[in-house]
Amino acid sequence: MLAAAPLLWPLVARGQAAGRPARIGFLYPGVVSVTPTRIAALREGMAAVNYVNADRVEVVVKASEGDPAKLPSLATGLVDSKVDTILAISPSAVAAAKAATTTLPIVANDLESDPIRSGFVASLARPGGNITGVFSDFPxxxxxxxxxxxxxxxxxxxxxxxxxxxxxxxxxxxxxxxxxxxxxxxxxxxxxxxxxxxxxxxxxxxxxxxxxxxxxxxxxxxxxxxxxxxxxxxxxxxxxxxxxxxxxxxxxxxxxNLLGTFQQTGTMVGKILQGAQPADLPVERPTKFxxxxxxxxxxxxxxxxxxxxxxxxxxxxx
Incomplete structure (x- = not known):
């Protein structure tokens, strides 16, 4: 399945070229009321890499309202709803998304994990699977x-x-x-x-x-x-x-800077929606402190x- 995944991801970009607005799954471990500012930063990041439809993208928010036990079913729901990519915030959300799909691109915003030790990526330079993103585990x-x-x-x-x-x-x-x-x-x-x-x-x-x-x-x-x-x-x-x-x-x-990390993940989402493969997008660290x-x-x-x-x-x- 992983071997076939790189062949499937460019279809996302072709879907956008056909005029269909992209659908991004937003898998969030907190309360839904704080997501608008994060989504605005995500769109800014997408626009920064010349994703022309950043303002038209449909963001499908699934928030666990502080209950991590809900994340697996929310992740499965996003996969079933055929979103084009999932933005997973927090280690638990990344793990839930990883368990839900091995083919759909996943972009992580994870401020706690070592992505290699956690088994999310094979290496920082070449993640190798369907997951990449912004990780921070600065001791x-x-x-x-x-x-x-x-x-x-x-x-x-x-x-x-x-x-x-x-x-x-x-x-x-x-x-x-x-x-x-x-x-x-x-x-x-x-x-x-x-x-x-x-x-x-x-x-x-x-x-x-x-x-x-x-x-x-x-x-x-x-x-x-x-x-x-x-x-x-x-x-x-x-x-x-x-x-x-x-x-x-x-x-x-x-x-x-929290919103800065959402801008960073936005650039990665924008690149994926334009045909980049998560396996080839290097893991990033936060750049603004x-x-x-x-x-x-x-x-x-x-x-x-x-x-x-x-x-x-x-x-x-x-």
Missing amino acids: DFGMKWLELLKEALPALSHAMVFWDPATGPTQLAAVKAASELLKVRISVVEVPAIAELQHAFSKADELNPEAVVILSSPIFGTNPKLIAELALAHRIPIATLFSEIARAGGLLSYGP ELVINARTAKALGLSLPAAVLLRADDVVE
């Missing part, structure tokens, strides 16, 4: 988050870490290594579902850390407002990968942020 983020918290809270000695076990051990191992170097004790709380977030913050009240590090996971990245509100309600400074959480009321974030500091939240928490931290920020929320 040095763990060090960066703790360093920033240490600068913002010089007396930091105990931090809690929220970890989604479904994302694997790489991030957690990196934060543990960073905590030893920075001499910060950490307590790990597993958060396998959105429903567990309230419990996690209540656990923080119980253990009384000076700050919380929220590791990368679709559970967290797709619920920025909820997490920011919980952090403010429990009066806990948080550091995370996701800028939307910081802008919504979290203390700080450092990581890839940003540090966001919420000065308003710092003031609400009674923190005085050092000028050195504020000057390095790409965006300071006043």
Whole structure:
């Protein structure tokens, strides 16, 4: 089947040439209400590679609303509905799409996985199958988050870490290594579902850390407002990968520009719809990174942020 796949993918481009608008399956692990900005960025990426019908493309959104158990059936539904390609966001969505089809092109937007170790691609330069995309598994983020918290809270000695076990051990191992170097004790709380977030913050009240590090996971990245509100309600400074959480009321974030990753995947989708084969499209890494500091939240928490931290920020929320 894999051998036959390269012969089938160019038919997608020929279908577009015949005038039929493309149909893109958008397999999303979060809430559907936040998808419009991501879809707009996807269209921008498609237009950037001269895909002339970027504004006419039909995006078929299937969102699991925070329940990863729904993703396999949603992926199968997209395949059955005969979309031209699937954009899968998060490791669980990529795995669900991979299980649903070995021929339909899949473009990943996965900020947690090592794509080779996860079995999604054969190599970064030549993925080899029907999957390519934007992947980020930078373990040095763990060090960066703790360093920033240490600068913002010089007396930091105990931090809690929220970890989604479904994302694997790489991030957690990196934060543990960073905590030893920075001499910060950490307590790990597993958060396998959105429903567990309230419990996690209540656990923080119980253990009384000076700050919380929220590791990368679709559970967290797709619920920025909820997490920011919980952090403010429990009066806990948080550091995370996701800028939307910081802008919504979290203390700080450092990581890839989220909408930038959707633009990148948009360029890859555009190339595939014009006849490129996923097997030959190299895996990409995020290209835009940003540090966001919420000065308003710092003031609400009674923190005085050092000028050195504020000057390095790409965006300071006043």
